[in-house]
Amino acid sequence: MQFLKLNNEQEKRAYLPQVWPLLDASYRTVPGGLHFASQEELISDTDEWHLIVLDGVVLALTLHK
Numbered sequence: 864m865q866f867l868k869l870n871n872e873q874e875k876r877a878y879l880p881q882v883w884p885l886l887d888a889s890y891r892t893v894p895g896g897l898h899f900a901s902q903e904e905l906i907s908d909t910d911e912w913h914l915i916v917l918d919g920v921v922l923a924l925t926l927h928k
Contacts, residue, residue, distance in 0.1 A: 864922075869912040876906065878914060881921040 869875050875882075883902050890897040899905040908928060915923040 865914075865916045867912075867914045867916055869914065870910065872906055875909075875912055878912070878916075878921060879906065882912070882914075882924055885921060885924065886926075 867874075867878075869878065879902055883905065886897055886899070886905070899908065905926075909926045911927045913925045913927070914921050
């Protein structure tokens with residue numbers, strides 16, 4: 864298991880295909896929902912991502928603005 868700190872666009876894009884669906888599913892039923900209109904906005908409006916990754920699969924994440 865790895866703890867990753869991603870803080871540049873290239874690193875974030877590598878995990879975006881896993882991160883976006885997790886966020887979408889997590890916030891789908893939350894009033895106010897996901898505060899990012901697009902994947903591009905997610906990348907540009909966040910400073911750092913913290914990911915827990917096991918065998919290349921993102922298990923958990925936090926995003927920091």
